[in-house]
Amino acid sequence: MSSSTPTDLADILFRGRNADGGWGYYPGKSSRLEPTAWATLALHNTTSQDAAALRHWPSVHGLLLERAEGGMPNIAFHGLALLTMQACGVQHEAGNAKLVDGLQRVKGIKLPPNPNSRQDNTLQAWSWFPDTFSWVEPTAWSTLSLKKWAKTTGSHVNADRLDEAERMLINRSCRVGGWNYGNPDALGQELRPYVPTTAIALLAMQDRRTDPVIARSLDYLERYATSERTGTALALTLLALRTCGRPSSSVRAALIEQLPITMDLGNHMAIALAAYALSSEQGNHAFTL
Protein backbone atom coordinates (compact mmCIF):
# COMPACT_ATOMS: atom_id res chain seq x y z
CA MET A 1 0.00 0.00 0.00
CA SER A 2 1.42 3.38 -0.98
CA SER A 3 1.55 6.60 1.02
CA SER A 4 -1.63 7.65 -0.77
CA THR A 5 -3.56 5.15 1.31
CA PRO A 6 -5.73 7.70 3.17
CA THR A 7 -6.89 8.98 -0.22
CA ASP A 8 -7.72 5.45 -1.35
CA LEU A 9 -9.76 4.97 1.78
CA ALA A 10 -11.48 8.31 1.28
CA ASP A 11 -12.40 7.28 -2.26
CA ILE A 12 -14.14 4.18 -0.91
CA LEU A 13 -16.05 6.35 1.54
CA PHE A 14 -17.08 8.84 -1.15
CA ARG A 15 -18.32 6.01 -3.32
CA GLY A 16 -20.19 4.38 -0.45
CA ARG A 17 -22.07 7.46 0.71
CA ASN A 18 -25.86 7.22 0.65
CA ALA A 19 -28.18 9.74 -0.99
CA ASP A 20 -29.24 10.97 2.46
CA GLY A 21 -25.63 11.99 3.14
CA GLY A 22 -24.94 9.24 5.65
CA TRP A 23 -23.18 5.89 5.51
CA GLY A 24 -24.29 2.36 6.20
CA TYR A 25 -21.87 -0.12 7.70
CA TYR A 26 -21.49 -1.61 4.22
CA PRO A 27 -22.05 -0.30 0.69
CA GLY A 28 -25.70 -0.22 -0.29
CA LYS A 29 -26.92 -0.45 3.30
CA SER A 30 -29.00 2.21 5.02
CA SER A 31 -27.37 5.01 6.98
CA ARG A 32 -26.36 4.32 10.58
CA LEU A 33 -24.98 6.67 13.17
CA GLU A 34 -21.63 5.00 13.89
CA PRO A 35 -20.25 4.70 10.33
CA THR A 36 -21.65 8.11 9.51
CA ALA A 37 -19.78 9.64 12.44
CA TRP A 38 -16.50 7.93 11.57
CA ALA A 39 -16.80 8.74 7.86
CA THR A 40 -17.63 12.37 8.59
CA LEU A 41 -14.59 12.60 10.82
CA ALA A 42 -12.31 10.90 8.31
CA LEU A 43 -13.42 12.98 5.35
CA HIS A 44 -13.44 16.23 7.29
CA ASN A 45 -9.83 15.59 8.15
CA THR A 46 -8.87 15.22 4.50
CA THR A 47 -11.37 17.18 2.43
CA SER A 48 -13.67 19.24 4.70
CA GLN A 49 -16.56 17.10 3.54
CA ASP A 50 -20.00 18.45 4.36
CA ALA A 51 -21.52 16.96 7.51
CA ALA A 52 -25.19 17.53 6.76
CA ALA A 53 -26.18 13.99 7.69
CA LEU A 54 -25.07 14.44 11.28
CA ARG A 55 -26.52 17.94 11.49
CA HIS A 56 -29.98 16.58 10.74
CA TRP A 57 -29.63 13.15 12.31
CA PRO A 58 -32.89 12.18 14.08
CA SER A 59 -32.97 12.35 17.85
CA VAL A 60 -35.41 11.67 20.66
CA HIS A 61 -35.15 13.47 24.01
CA GLY A 62 -31.67 14.68 23.13
CA LEU A 63 -30.36 11.24 22.14
CA LEU A 64 -29.35 10.43 18.58
CA LEU A 65 -31.03 7.37 17.10
CA GLU A 66 -28.88 4.49 15.93
CA ARG A 67 -30.57 4.39 12.52
CA ALA A 68 -31.33 7.34 10.27
CA GLU A 69 -34.73 5.82 9.59
CA GLY A 70 -35.73 5.55 13.27
CA GLY A 71 -35.55 3.02 16.07
CA MET A 72 -33.74 3.29 19.38
CA PRO A 73 -30.93 5.58 20.52
CA ASN A 74 -27.50 4.05 20.87
CA ILE A 75 -25.63 5.80 23.64
CA ALA A 76 -22.13 4.74 22.61
CA PHE A 77 -22.61 6.05 19.08
CA HIS A 78 -24.32 9.18 20.42
CA GLY A 79 -21.12 9.95 22.35
CA LEU A 80 -18.98 9.26 19.29
CA ALA A 81 -21.17 11.46 17.10
CA LEU A 82 -20.98 14.28 19.64
CA LEU A 83 -17.19 14.09 19.56
CA THR A 84 -17.29 14.13 15.77
CA MET A 85 -19.56 17.16 15.64
CA GLN A 86 -17.30 19.03 18.05
CA ALA A 87 -14.22 18.15 15.99
CA CYS A 88 -15.85 19.12 12.70
CA GLY A 89 -17.56 22.26 13.97
CA VAL A 90 -21.00 20.86 13.25
CA GLN A 91 -24.06 22.05 15.13
CA HIS A 92 -26.86 19.52 15.35
CA GLU A 93 -30.21 21.05 14.46
CA ALA A 94 -31.36 20.49 18.06
CA GLY A 95 -28.22 22.15 19.38
CA ASN A 96 -25.18 20.26 20.61
CA ALA A 97 -25.87 21.40 24.17
CA LYS A 98 -29.16 19.51 24.05
CA LEU A 99 -27.30 16.36 22.99
CA VAL A 100 -24.97 16.82 25.95
CA ASP A 101 -27.96 17.21 28.26
CA GLY A 102 -29.55 14.11 26.78
CA LEU A 103 -26.41 12.13 27.44
CA GLN A 104 -26.18 13.28 31.02
CA ARG A 105 -29.80 12.38 31.72
CA VAL A 106 -29.46 8.67 30.89
CA LYS A 107 -27.59 6.20 33.04
CA GLY A 108 -27.17 2.47 33.21
CA ILE A 109 -29.28 0.58 35.70
CA LYS A 110 -28.00 -0.53 39.11
CA LEU A 111 -27.95 -4.23 39.97
CA PRO A 112 -27.34 -6.17 43.18
CA PRO A 113 -23.93 -7.77 43.76
CA ASN A 114 -23.21 -10.90 41.76
CA PRO A 115 -21.41 -13.68 43.62
CA ASN A 116 -19.91 -14.86 40.34
CA SER A 117 -17.82 -11.73 39.85
CA ARG A 118 -15.88 -9.09 41.77
CA GLN A 119 -17.30 -6.25 39.68
CA ASP A 120 -19.41 -3.60 41.38
CA ASN A 121 -22.83 -3.72 39.76
CA THR A 122 -24.04 -0.66 41.65
CA LEU A 123 -21.89 1.72 39.62
CA GLN A 124 -24.06 3.49 37.09
CA ALA A 125 -22.36 4.74 33.96
CA TRP A 126 -23.72 4.34 30.43
CA SER A 127 -25.41 1.42 28.68
CA TRP A 128 -25.75 0.66 24.98
CA PHE A 129 -29.38 1.74 25.02
CA PRO A 130 -31.58 3.26 27.74
CA ASP A 131 -32.69 1.33 30.82
CA THR A 132 -30.12 -1.44 30.57
CA PHE A 133 -26.80 -2.20 32.29
CA SER A 134 -23.57 -0.22 31.87
CA TRP A 135 -20.84 -1.56 29.60
CA VAL A 136 -17.33 -0.39 28.77
CA GLU A 137 -17.68 0.96 25.24
CA PRO A 138 -20.75 3.18 25.75
CA THR A 139 -19.27 4.43 29.01
CA ALA A 140 -15.95 5.26 27.38
CA TRP A 141 -17.42 7.21 24.44
CA SER A 142 -19.87 9.04 26.72
CA THR A 143 -17.17 9.93 29.24
CA LEU A 144 -14.79 11.19 26.57
CA SER A 145 -17.46 13.25 24.84
CA LEU A 146 -18.47 14.99 28.09
CA LYS A 147 -14.84 15.67 29.02
CA LYS A 148 -14.19 17.08 25.55
CA TRP A 149 -17.34 19.20 25.69
CA ALA A 150 -16.34 20.68 29.04
CA LYS A 151 -12.83 21.39 27.85
CA THR A 152 -13.67 22.97 24.50
CA THR A 153 -16.74 24.96 25.49
CA GLY A 154 -15.96 25.68 29.13
CA SER A 155 -19.47 24.51 29.93
CA HIS A 156 -20.36 22.75 33.11
CA VAL A 157 -20.88 19.00 32.96
CA ASN A 158 -22.04 16.76 35.75
CA ALA A 159 -18.82 15.96 37.62
CA ASP A 160 -20.54 13.28 39.70
CA ARG A 161 -21.51 11.39 36.53
CA LEU A 162 -17.96 11.56 35.23
CA ASP A 163 -16.55 10.45 38.56
CA GLU A 164 -18.85 7.44 38.73
CA ALA A 165 -18.12 6.56 35.10
CA GLU A 166 -14.39 6.64 35.75
CA ARG A 167 -14.85 4.46 38.83
CA MET A 168 -16.92 2.05 36.76
CA LEU A 169 -14.21 1.81 34.07
CA ILE A 170 -11.52 1.24 36.68
CA ASN A 171 -13.69 -1.35 38.41
CA ARG A 172 -14.30 -3.27 35.16
CA SER A 173 -10.68 -3.41 34.05
CA CYS A 174 -9.08 -6.81 33.68
CA ARG A 175 -6.48 -7.97 36.19
CA VAL A 176 -3.67 -7.72 33.63
CA GLY A 177 -4.88 -4.31 32.51
CA GLY A 178 -7.15 -3.40 29.66
CA TRP A 179 -10.82 -4.06 29.09
CA ASN A 180 -13.13 -6.42 27.28
CA TYR A 181 -16.84 -5.65 26.72
CA GLY A 182 -17.23 -5.25 30.46
CA ASN A 183 -16.75 -8.34 32.65
CA PRO A 184 -13.26 -8.62 34.16
CA ASP A 185 -13.88 -12.02 35.71
CA ALA A 186 -16.52 -14.72 35.97
CA LEU A 187 -16.88 -17.83 38.08
CA GLY A 188 -13.37 -17.43 39.44
CA GLN A 189 -11.72 -17.05 36.04
CA GLU A 190 -9.87 -13.91 35.00
CA LEU A 191 -11.15 -12.83 31.60
CA ARG A 192 -9.03 -11.55 28.75
CA PRO A 193 -8.99 -7.91 27.64
CA TYR A 194 -9.68 -6.97 24.03
CA VAL A 195 -7.30 -4.62 22.24
CA PRO A 196 -9.87 -2.32 20.53
CA THR A 197 -12.02 -1.93 23.65
CA THR A 198 -8.90 -1.17 25.67
CA ALA A 199 -7.94 1.54 23.20
CA ILE A 200 -11.36 3.19 23.44
CA ALA A 201 -11.34 3.09 27.25
CA LEU A 202 -7.86 4.60 27.32
CA LEU A 203 -8.98 7.48 25.14
CA ALA A 204 -11.65 8.17 27.75
CA MET A 205 -9.14 7.90 30.61
CA GLN A 206 -6.21 9.71 28.94
CA ASP A 207 -6.28 12.36 31.68
CA ARG A 208 -6.02 9.75 34.42
CA ARG A 209 -2.74 8.14 33.38
CA THR A 210 -1.27 8.32 36.87
CA ASP A 211 -3.93 5.91 38.14
CA PRO A 212 -2.28 2.47 38.47
CA VAL A 213 -5.09 0.74 36.59
CA ILE A 214 -4.81 3.15 33.67
CA ALA A 215 -1.02 2.92 33.64
CA ARG A 216 -1.23 -0.87 33.63
CA SER A 217 -3.79 -0.79 30.84
CA LEU A 218 -1.64 1.53 28.75
CA ASP A 219 1.29 -0.83 29.21
CA TYR A 220 -0.95 -3.70 28.17
CA LEU A 221 -2.02 -1.88 25.01
CA GLU A 222 1.54 -1.01 24.10
CA ARG A 223 2.64 -4.62 24.62
CA TYR A 224 -0.20 -6.15 22.58
CA ALA A 225 -0.61 -3.26 20.13
CA THR A 226 -0.32 -5.37 16.99
CA SER A 227 -1.67 -8.65 18.37
CA GLU A 228 -5.14 -8.12 16.89
CA ARG A 229 -4.43 -7.44 13.26
CA THR A 230 -7.55 -5.80 11.96
CA GLY A 231 -8.26 -2.37 10.58
CA THR A 232 -10.45 -1.46 13.54
CA ALA A 233 -8.15 -2.73 16.29
CA LEU A 234 -4.99 -1.26 14.79
CA ALA A 235 -6.58 2.12 14.03
CA LEU A 236 -8.02 2.48 17.52
CA THR A 237 -4.71 1.40 19.02
CA LEU A 238 -2.86 3.94 16.90
CA LEU A 239 -5.19 6.69 18.08
CA ALA A 240 -4.90 5.68 21.74
CA LEU A 241 -1.13 5.25 21.83
CA ARG A 242 -0.55 8.52 20.00
CA THR A 243 -2.95 10.36 22.29
CA CYS A 244 -1.18 8.94 25.34
CA GLY A 245 2.27 9.75 24.02
CA ARG A 246 3.44 6.18 23.46
CA PRO A 247 5.38 4.91 20.42
CA SER A 248 3.06 3.94 17.59
CA SER A 249 5.08 3.62 14.37
CA SER A 250 4.89 -0.19 14.36
CA VAL A 251 1.11 0.01 14.73
CA ARG A 252 0.88 2.41 11.82
CA ALA A 253 2.95 0.05 9.67
CA ALA A 254 0.78 -2.93 10.69
CA LEU A 255 -2.36 -0.98 9.88
CA ILE A 256 -1.11 -0.12 6.40
CA GLU A 257 -0.22 -3.77 5.87
CA GLN A 258 -3.69 -4.87 6.96
CA LEU A 259 -5.59 -2.42 4.77
CA PRO A 260 -6.15 -4.72 1.75
CA ILE A 261 -8.18 -7.10 3.92
CA THR A 262 -10.01 -4.28 5.70
CA MET A 263 -10.88 -2.70 2.36
CA ASP A 264 -11.92 -6.06 0.91
CA LEU A 265 -14.36 -6.66 3.78
CA GLY A 266 -15.77 -3.24 3.06
CA ASN A 267 -16.96 -2.12 6.49
CA HIS A 268 -17.25 1.67 6.21
CA MET A 269 -16.70 2.11 9.93
CA ALA A 270 -13.39 0.23 9.83
CA ILE A 271 -12.31 1.99 6.64
CA ALA A 272 -13.16 5.44 8.00
CA LEU A 273 -11.48 4.68 11.30
CA ALA A 274 -8.32 3.63 9.49
CA ALA A 275 -8.46 6.71 7.27
CA TYR A 276 -8.79 8.99 10.28
CA ALA A 277 -6.03 7.26 12.24
CA LEU A 278 -3.62 7.35 9.31
CA SER A 279 -4.30 10.95 8.42
CA SER A 280 -4.24 12.60 11.82
CA GLU A 281 -0.47 12.68 12.14
CA GLN A 282 -0.50 15.93 14.06
CA GLY A 283 -2.58 14.45 16.88
CA ASN A 284 -6.04 13.12 17.29
CA HIS A 285 -7.89 16.38 17.35
CA ALA A 286 -11.27 14.77 17.90
CA PHE A 287 -10.23 12.69 20.89
CA THR A 288 -7.43 14.62 22.58
CA LEU A 289 -8.31 16.45 25.77
Place this chain on the structure above:
Amino acid sequence: MRSRSSDLSRGLSRRQFLGAMSTPLLAAACGRRPYDPARFQVPALSPVGLFPAADYAADFEQIIGRGLRELGVDVRGRRVFLKPNMVEYESNTAINTHPLVVAGAALAFRAAGAAAVVVGEGPGHRRDIEYLLTGTGLYDHLREHRIRFVDLNHDDVRPVALKSRFTGLDALALPVELLQADFIVSMPKLKTHHWAGMTAGMKNFFGAVPGAVYGWPKNILHVKGIENSIIDLNATIRPHFSIVDGVTAMEGDGPIMGRPRALGMIAMGADLVAVDATCARVIGLDPHKMPYLEEAGRFLGNVEARRILHRGEPPSRYETTFDVVDLFKGIRLERS
Protein backbone atom coordinates in the same frame (compact mmCIF):
# COMPACT_ATOMS: atom_id res chain seq x y z
CA MET B 1 -6.96 -16.65 31.38
CA ARG B 2 -9.45 -16.71 28.56
CA SER B 3 -12.50 -14.82 27.51
CA ARG B 4 -15.75 -16.42 28.46
CA SER B 5 -19.33 -16.22 27.43
CA SER B 6 -20.42 -14.47 30.57
CA ASP B 7 -22.98 -11.79 30.92
CA LEU B 8 -22.97 -10.95 34.58
CA SER B 9 -25.46 -8.15 34.26
CA ARG B 10 -28.29 -9.67 36.19
CA GLY B 11 -26.77 -9.62 39.65
CA LEU B 12 -27.79 -13.22 40.26
CA SER B 13 -25.97 -16.37 41.12
CA ARG B 14 -25.93 -18.97 38.38
CA ARG B 15 -28.55 -21.05 40.19
CA GLN B 16 -30.75 -17.98 40.67
CA PHE B 17 -30.04 -17.05 37.08
CA LEU B 18 -31.24 -20.36 35.73
CA GLY B 19 -34.22 -20.34 38.05
CA ALA B 20 -35.28 -16.93 36.82
CA MET B 21 -34.89 -18.00 33.23
CA SER B 22 -37.11 -20.99 33.71
CA THR B 23 -40.06 -19.05 35.12
CA PRO B 24 -41.84 -18.32 31.82
CA LEU B 25 -41.23 -21.88 30.70
CA LEU B 26 -42.83 -23.14 33.89
CA ALA B 27 -45.75 -20.82 33.30
CA ALA B 28 -46.08 -22.32 29.86
CA ALA B 29 -46.03 -25.78 31.34
CA CYS B 30 -48.99 -24.76 33.50
CA GLY B 31 -51.09 -24.10 30.44
CA ARG B 32 -50.45 -20.44 29.64
CA ARG B 33 -48.69 -20.93 26.34
CA PRO B 34 -47.23 -17.73 24.88
CA TYR B 35 -47.81 -18.74 21.27
CA ASP B 36 -50.64 -19.65 18.95
CA PRO B 37 -50.52 -23.44 18.45
CA ALA B 38 -52.33 -23.07 15.12
CA ARG B 39 -49.26 -21.34 13.69
CA PHE B 40 -46.97 -24.29 14.33
CA GLN B 41 -46.98 -27.89 13.22
CA VAL B 42 -44.68 -30.55 14.61
CA PRO B 43 -43.88 -33.22 12.01
CA ALA B 44 -45.02 -36.75 12.75
CA LEU B 45 -41.51 -37.99 12.20
CA SER B 46 -38.23 -36.11 11.88
CA PRO B 47 -35.28 -37.58 9.97
CA VAL B 48 -31.89 -36.79 11.50
CA GLY B 49 -28.66 -37.86 9.81
CA LEU B 50 -25.37 -38.61 11.53
CA PHE B 51 -22.44 -38.83 9.16
CA PRO B 52 -18.85 -39.76 9.93
CA ALA B 53 -16.00 -37.25 9.67
CA ALA B 54 -13.00 -38.46 11.61
CA ASP B 55 -11.23 -35.12 11.50
CA TYR B 56 -11.07 -31.88 9.56
CA ALA B 57 -9.15 -33.49 6.72
CA ALA B 58 -12.46 -35.02 5.64
CA ASP B 59 -14.21 -33.97 2.43
CA PHE B 60 -17.05 -31.91 3.87
CA GLU B 61 -18.56 -31.05 0.51
CA GLN B 62 -18.99 -34.78 -0.08
CA ILE B 63 -20.20 -35.56 3.45
CA ILE B 64 -22.73 -32.74 3.57
CA GLY B 65 -23.79 -33.38 -0.01
CA ARG B 66 -24.52 -36.98 0.91
CA GLY B 67 -26.54 -35.78 3.89
CA LEU B 68 -28.58 -33.39 1.77
CA ARG B 69 -29.42 -36.19 -0.65
CA GLU B 70 -30.26 -38.78 2.02
CA LEU B 71 -32.46 -36.27 3.83
CA GLY B 72 -34.23 -35.22 0.64
CA VAL B 73 -33.26 -31.55 0.79
CA ASP B 74 -34.25 -29.52 -2.28
CA VAL B 75 -32.60 -26.10 -2.51
CA ARG B 76 -32.75 -25.69 -6.28
CA GLY B 77 -33.10 -22.02 -7.12
CA ARG B 78 -33.18 -20.98 -3.47
CA ARG B 79 -31.04 -18.43 -1.63
CA VAL B 80 -29.28 -20.33 1.13
CA PHE B 81 -28.01 -18.58 4.25
CA LEU B 82 -25.42 -20.43 6.35
CA LYS B 83 -25.20 -19.28 9.96
CA PRO B 84 -22.05 -20.68 11.63
CA ASN B 85 -21.18 -20.11 15.28
CA MET B 86 -18.24 -17.75 15.76
CA VAL B 87 -17.86 -16.46 19.28
CA GLU B 88 -14.25 -15.79 20.07
CA TYR B 89 -10.98 -16.72 18.46
CA GLU B 90 -8.31 -18.59 20.35
CA SER B 91 -5.97 -21.06 18.73
CA ASN B 92 -6.17 -24.75 19.62
CA THR B 93 -9.71 -24.52 20.94
CA ALA B 94 -13.05 -25.83 19.66
CA ILE B 95 -15.07 -22.67 20.11
CA ASN B 96 -16.17 -21.98 16.56
CA THR B 97 -17.70 -23.94 13.71
CA HIS B 98 -14.68 -25.09 11.72
CA PRO B 99 -14.21 -23.04 8.53
CA LEU B 100 -13.72 -26.18 6.46
CA VAL B 101 -17.18 -27.39 7.48
CA VAL B 102 -18.66 -24.02 6.52
CA ALA B 103 -16.87 -23.99 3.18
CA GLY B 104 -17.85 -27.61 2.52
CA ALA B 105 -21.48 -26.82 3.21
CA ALA B 106 -21.41 -23.83 0.88
CA LEU B 107 -20.01 -25.97 -1.94
CA ALA B 108 -22.50 -28.76 -1.24
CA PHE B 109 -25.46 -26.37 -1.41
CA ARG B 110 -24.12 -24.87 -4.63
CA ALA B 111 -23.77 -28.35 -6.08
CA ALA B 112 -27.33 -29.08 -4.99
CA GLY B 113 -28.55 -26.21 -7.15
CA ALA B 114 -28.85 -23.30 -4.74
CA ALA B 115 -29.23 -19.98 -6.55
CA ALA B 116 -26.92 -18.30 -4.06
CA VAL B 117 -25.13 -19.22 -0.85
CA VAL B 118 -24.09 -16.61 1.71
CA VAL B 119 -22.51 -17.01 5.15
CA GLY B 120 -23.40 -14.69 8.02
CA GLU B 121 -22.74 -14.30 11.73
CA GLY B 122 -23.09 -11.65 14.44
CA PRO B 123 -20.77 -12.46 17.36
CA GLY B 124 -22.02 -11.46 20.80
CA HIS B 125 -18.83 -10.22 22.44
CA ARG B 126 -16.40 -9.46 19.66
CA ARG B 127 -17.81 -6.76 17.44
CA ASP B 128 -14.76 -6.73 15.15
CA ILE B 129 -15.76 -9.35 12.59
CA GLU B 130 -12.46 -8.92 10.74
CA TYR B 131 -10.74 -10.35 13.82
CA LEU B 132 -12.88 -13.49 13.89
CA LEU B 133 -12.87 -14.05 10.13
CA THR B 134 -9.11 -13.78 9.78
CA GLY B 135 -8.30 -15.46 13.10
CA THR B 136 -10.41 -18.52 12.41
CA GLY B 137 -9.25 -18.73 8.80
CA LEU B 138 -12.78 -18.49 7.43
CA TYR B 139 -11.83 -15.36 5.50
CA ASP B 140 -9.41 -17.32 3.29
CA HIS B 141 -12.04 -19.96 2.48
CA LEU B 142 -14.65 -17.34 1.67
CA ARG B 143 -12.24 -15.67 -0.73
CA GLU B 144 -11.09 -18.89 -2.31
CA HIS B 145 -14.64 -20.00 -3.08
CA ARG B 146 -16.07 -16.50 -3.68
CA ILE B 147 -18.62 -16.88 -0.92
CA ARG B 148 -20.22 -13.66 0.29
CA PHE B 149 -20.20 -12.93 4.02
CA VAL B 150 -22.85 -10.93 5.87
CA ASP B 151 -21.96 -9.22 9.14
CA LEU B 152 -25.22 -9.75 11.04
CA ASN B 153 -24.25 -7.29 13.77
CA HIS B 154 -24.15 -4.47 11.22
CA ASP B 155 -26.63 -5.43 8.53
CA ASP B 156 -29.78 -3.40 7.83
CA VAL B 157 -32.52 -4.43 10.24
CA ARG B 158 -36.27 -4.77 10.20
CA PRO B 159 -38.58 -5.05 13.22
CA VAL B 160 -40.12 -8.50 13.32
CA ALA B 161 -43.06 -9.48 15.52
CA LEU B 162 -42.11 -12.48 17.61
CA LYS B 163 -44.16 -15.59 16.90
CA SER B 164 -43.85 -16.78 20.48
CA ARG B 165 -43.58 -14.56 23.55
CA PHE B 166 -41.55 -16.50 26.09
CA THR B 167 -39.31 -13.44 26.54
CA GLY B 168 -42.26 -11.10 26.90
CA LEU B 169 -40.90 -9.06 24.00
CA ASP B 170 -43.27 -8.12 21.20
CA ALA B 171 -40.65 -7.75 18.50
CA LEU B 172 -36.95 -7.80 17.73
CA ALA B 173 -35.02 -5.96 15.06
CA LEU B 174 -33.45 -8.67 12.91
CA PRO B 175 -30.99 -8.56 9.99
CA VAL B 176 -32.64 -8.09 6.61
CA GLU B 177 -30.28 -10.43 4.75
CA LEU B 178 -31.20 -13.28 7.08
CA LEU B 179 -34.91 -12.55 6.72
CA GLN B 180 -34.65 -12.43 2.93
CA ALA B 181 -33.08 -15.88 2.66
CA ASP B 182 -35.18 -18.72 1.30
CA PHE B 183 -33.36 -21.41 3.23
CA ILE B 184 -31.70 -20.68 6.58
CA VAL B 185 -29.17 -23.20 7.84
CA SER B 186 -27.90 -23.24 11.39
CA MET B 187 -24.27 -24.39 11.46
CA PRO B 188 -23.25 -24.62 15.11
CA LYS B 189 -20.35 -26.20 16.90
CA LEU B 190 -21.64 -28.84 19.31
CA LYS B 191 -20.70 -27.69 22.83
CA THR B 192 -21.79 -28.02 26.40
CA HIS B 193 -22.89 -24.65 27.73
CA HIS B 194 -22.55 -23.34 31.27
CA TRP B 195 -25.83 -21.41 31.16
CA ALA B 196 -28.01 -23.59 28.92
CA GLY B 197 -26.60 -27.11 29.29
CA MET B 198 -25.83 -27.53 25.60
CA THR B 199 -25.51 -25.26 22.58
CA ALA B 200 -26.16 -26.52 19.08
CA GLY B 201 -28.53 -25.55 16.27
CA MET B 202 -31.16 -23.65 18.25
CA LYS B 203 -28.94 -21.61 20.59
CA ASN B 204 -26.87 -20.58 17.57
CA PHE B 205 -29.47 -17.95 16.62
CA PHE B 206 -28.34 -15.62 19.39
CA GLY B 207 -25.89 -14.56 16.70
CA ALA B 208 -28.77 -13.35 14.55
CA VAL B 209 -29.57 -10.52 16.95
CA PRO B 210 -27.77 -7.36 15.76
CA GLY B 211 -25.25 -5.88 18.15
CA ALA B 212 -25.44 -2.43 16.55
CA VAL B 213 -29.01 -2.27 17.81
CA TYR B 214 -28.78 -4.22 21.07
CA GLY B 215 -25.13 -3.82 22.06
CA TRP B 216 -22.33 -6.17 23.03
CA PRO B 217 -23.06 -8.41 24.83
CA LYS B 218 -26.59 -8.87 23.55
CA ASN B 219 -27.77 -8.17 27.03
CA ILE B 220 -31.46 -8.17 26.20
CA LEU B 221 -31.42 -11.90 25.48
CA HIS B 222 -29.85 -12.71 28.82
CA VAL B 223 -32.07 -10.33 30.75
CA LYS B 224 -35.15 -11.90 29.16
CA GLY B 225 -33.82 -15.39 29.79
CA ILE B 226 -31.51 -17.47 27.64
CA GLU B 227 -33.99 -20.33 27.35
CA ASN B 228 -36.88 -18.01 26.52
CA SER B 229 -34.77 -16.22 23.92
CA ILE B 230 -33.70 -19.47 22.26
CA ILE B 231 -37.33 -20.46 21.78
CA ASP B 232 -38.58 -17.06 20.60
CA LEU B 233 -35.76 -16.70 18.10
CA ASN B 234 -36.36 -20.15 16.63
CA ALA B 235 -40.14 -19.74 16.59
CA THR B 236 -39.73 -16.46 14.73
CA ILE B 237 -36.83 -17.10 12.35
CA ARG B 238 -38.02 -20.68 11.61
CA PRO B 239 -34.67 -21.99 10.31
CA HIS B 240 -34.97 -24.65 7.65
CA PHE B 241 -32.04 -26.91 8.39
CA SER B 242 -29.21 -27.61 10.79
CA ILE B 243 -25.69 -28.91 10.17
CA VAL B 244 -23.85 -29.48 13.43
CA ASP B 245 -20.06 -29.55 13.57
CA GLY B 246 -19.50 -32.46 15.93
CA VAL B 247 -16.16 -33.47 14.43
CA THR B 248 -14.32 -31.97 17.36
CA ALA B 249 -16.88 -30.81 19.90
CA MET B 250 -16.46 -29.10 23.27
CA GLU B 251 -17.16 -30.51 26.74
CA GLY B 252 -16.97 -29.04 30.23
CA ASP B 253 -17.21 -25.30 30.79
CA GLY B 254 -18.45 -24.37 27.32
CA PRO B 255 -19.12 -22.44 25.18
CA ILE B 256 -15.66 -20.81 25.50
CA MET B 257 -13.69 -22.35 28.33
CA GLY B 258 -14.38 -26.02 27.71
CA ARG B 259 -12.08 -28.71 26.37
CA PRO B 260 -12.05 -29.99 22.78
CA ARG B 261 -13.51 -33.48 22.53
CA ALA B 262 -13.23 -35.59 19.39
CA LEU B 263 -16.61 -36.96 18.36
CA GLY B 264 -16.17 -37.53 14.63
CA MET B 265 -19.62 -36.72 13.31
CA ILE B 266 -21.68 -34.23 11.37
CA ALA B 267 -25.34 -34.13 12.43
CA MET B 268 -27.95 -32.86 9.97
CA GLY B 269 -31.69 -32.43 9.75
CA ALA B 270 -34.58 -30.11 8.93
CA ASP B 271 -36.11 -30.31 12.42
CA LEU B 272 -33.69 -28.34 14.62
CA VAL B 273 -35.33 -29.59 17.78
CA ALA B 274 -34.83 -33.20 16.71
CA VAL B 275 -31.24 -32.57 15.66
CA ASP B 276 -30.45 -30.88 18.98
CA ALA B 277 -32.22 -33.63 20.93
CA THR B 278 -30.20 -36.26 19.06
CA CYS B 279 -26.94 -34.40 19.73
CA ALA B 280 -27.86 -34.16 23.40
CA ARG B 281 -28.43 -37.90 23.63
CA VAL B 282 -25.17 -38.61 21.81
CA ILE B 283 -23.18 -36.60 24.37
CA GLY B 284 -25.05 -38.13 27.29
CA LEU B 285 -27.54 -35.36 28.13
CA ASP B 286 -31.28 -35.83 28.50
CA PRO B 287 -33.06 -33.38 26.18
CA HIS B 288 -36.18 -33.59 28.31
CA LYS B 289 -34.21 -32.11 31.19
CA MET B 290 -33.21 -29.06 29.17
CA PRO B 291 -36.17 -26.70 29.51
CA TYR B 292 -35.76 -25.02 26.13
CA LEU B 293 -35.68 -28.33 24.29
CA GLU B 294 -38.56 -29.76 26.29
CA GLU B 295 -40.68 -26.69 25.58
CA ALA B 296 -39.63 -26.55 21.94
CA GLY B 297 -40.76 -30.16 21.68
CA ARG B 298 -44.33 -29.01 22.36
CA PHE B 299 -44.62 -26.85 19.24
CA LEU B 300 -41.43 -26.49 17.20
CA GLY B 301 -40.18 -30.03 16.62
CA ASN B 302 -39.65 -33.49 17.97
CA VAL B 303 -37.73 -34.32 21.12
CA GLU B 304 -39.11 -37.82 21.62
CA ALA B 305 -36.63 -40.43 20.40
CA ARG B 306 -39.44 -42.52 18.92
CA ARG B 307 -40.34 -39.66 16.58
CA ILE B 308 -36.81 -39.29 15.21
CA LEU B 309 -35.78 -41.35 12.19
CA HIS B 310 -32.06 -41.91 11.95
CA ARG B 311 -30.21 -41.69 8.66
CA GLY B 312 -26.54 -42.34 8.09
CA GLU B 313 -24.86 -43.85 11.12
CA PRO B 314 -26.83 -45.01 14.19
CA PRO B 315 -26.43 -42.75 17.25
CA SER B 316 -24.96 -45.68 19.16
CA ARG B 317 -21.81 -45.34 17.05
CA TYR B 318 -21.08 -41.97 18.67
CA GLU B 319 -22.70 -42.24 22.09
CA THR B 320 -20.51 -41.01 24.89
CA THR B 321 -20.72 -38.90 28.03
CA PHE B 322 -19.47 -35.34 27.92
CA ASP B 323 -18.25 -33.59 31.02
CA VAL B 324 -20.52 -30.73 32.11
CA VAL B 325 -20.24 -28.08 34.82
CA ASP B 326 -21.62 -29.10 38.22
CA LEU B 327 -24.90 -27.29 37.75
CA PHE B 328 -25.80 -29.48 34.79
CA LYS B 329 -24.75 -32.87 36.12
CA GLY B 330 -28.43 -33.42 36.87
CA ILE B 331 -29.38 -33.35 33.19
CA ARG B 332 -27.26 -36.35 32.33
CA LEU B 333 -28.99 -39.12 30.47
CA GLU B 334 -29.67 -42.31 32.33
CA ARG B 335 -28.65 -44.84 29.75
CA SER B 336 -30.32 -48.23 30.01
